[in-house]
Amino acid sequence: MKHLKVDPIKEGTVIDHIPANRALQVINIINPDKEDIVTVGINFSSKKFGRKDIVKIEGRELSPTVVNSIALVAPHANVIIIRDYEVVNKRLVQIPDEIYKSVICGNPKCVSNAEQMDTHFITVSRNPVMLRCHYCERVFHIDELRVE
Amino acid sequence: MKHLKVDPIKEGTVIDHIPANRALQVINIINPDKEDIVTVGINFSSKKFGRKDIVKIEGRELSPTVVNSIALVAPHANVIIIRDYEVVNKRLVQIPDEIYKSVICGNPKCVSNAEQMDTHFITVSRNPVMLRCHYCERVFHIDELRVE
Numbered sequence: 001m002k003h004l005k006v007d008p009i010k011e012g013t014v015i016d017h018i019p020a021n022r023a024l025q026v027i028n029i030i031n032p033d034k035e036d037i038v039t040v041g042i043n044f045s046s047k048k049f050g051r052k053d054i055v056k057i058e059g060r061e062l063s064p065t066v067v068n069s070i071a072l073v074a075p076h077a078n079v080i081i082i083r084d085y086e087v088v089n090k091r092l093v094q095i096p097d098e099i100y101k102s103v104i105c106g107n108p109k110c111v112s113n114a115e116q117m118d119t120h121f122i123t124v125s126r127n128p129v130m131l132r133c134h135y136c137e138r139v140f141h142i143d144e145l146r147v148e
Numbered sequence: 149m150k151h152l153k154v155d156p157i158k159e160g161t162v163i164d165h166i167p168a169n170r171a172l173q174v175i176n177i178i179n180p181d182k183e184d185i186v187t188v189g190i191n192f193s194s195k196k197f198g199r200k201d202i203v204k205i206e207g208r209e210l211s212p213t214v215v216n217s218i219a220l221v222a223p224h225a226n227v228i229i230i231r232d233y234e235v236v237n238k239r240l241v242q243i244p245d246e247i248y249k250s251v252i253c254g255n256p257k258c259v260s261n262a263e264q265m266d267t268h269f270i271t272v273s274r275n276p277v278m279l280r281c282h283y284c285e286r287v288f289h290i291d292e293l294r295v296e
Binding site for chain 2: 020021024027032034035036037038039040041042043044
């Protein structure tokens, strides 16, 4: 019965297969509106991963930009768009080639930390996720970086 | 069907009637273990309040101290303890007479902000929630204070 703990929704977006304990980071990235009806499941049972998180947002279809930002904290997540209780689109998130804003450089001496500016990273590897800062050129594993 | 969106749990704690958009603050206060199975509903329908948030934690019974800290962000929340699908205890949260740690003083010149120390507030009113800082003696409405 575990997989039925959160009921289906009529319209909206379901983000499934988020690694356990990452749902709140995903919520931060999505930044739902104050009126959005959101359901979050943390540490739910998953056949594939043992444990997983899941996020559902009613009445909102996430844009590709937002979906790709989710990949930074949930690289194997599935994003499912629902209309009238039917799945109309389902795709794996995909880390973009370049990332602006969401990631904070892990190098305290990097100019992007010293000045009010957008960060900029280049994806050098997707498995594991490795990003190079455009400014200080240091390469980081995603777990070394803060994602906002 | 809205009220059935999150299924009942076998054992654990349900925090109901959290004001809309406050569930993530409640989660921060509860600070669940990495293994806890948590379900969060944001902006669910409520007969009483129009909209409400709800939090469920499986297999964990919250302590009175944690429950009372929840009152700071959800003064009318109900805390329900479940065992074997039955409600064994249900009570309204209650703001304690004195509060340590969770609240950050809103006065930037207060000594509690200048030094590494626990904050300390005295509850001067519960409706509306007004707290007096023990150190700088300034009185704040709860909405003027940061709760961590």
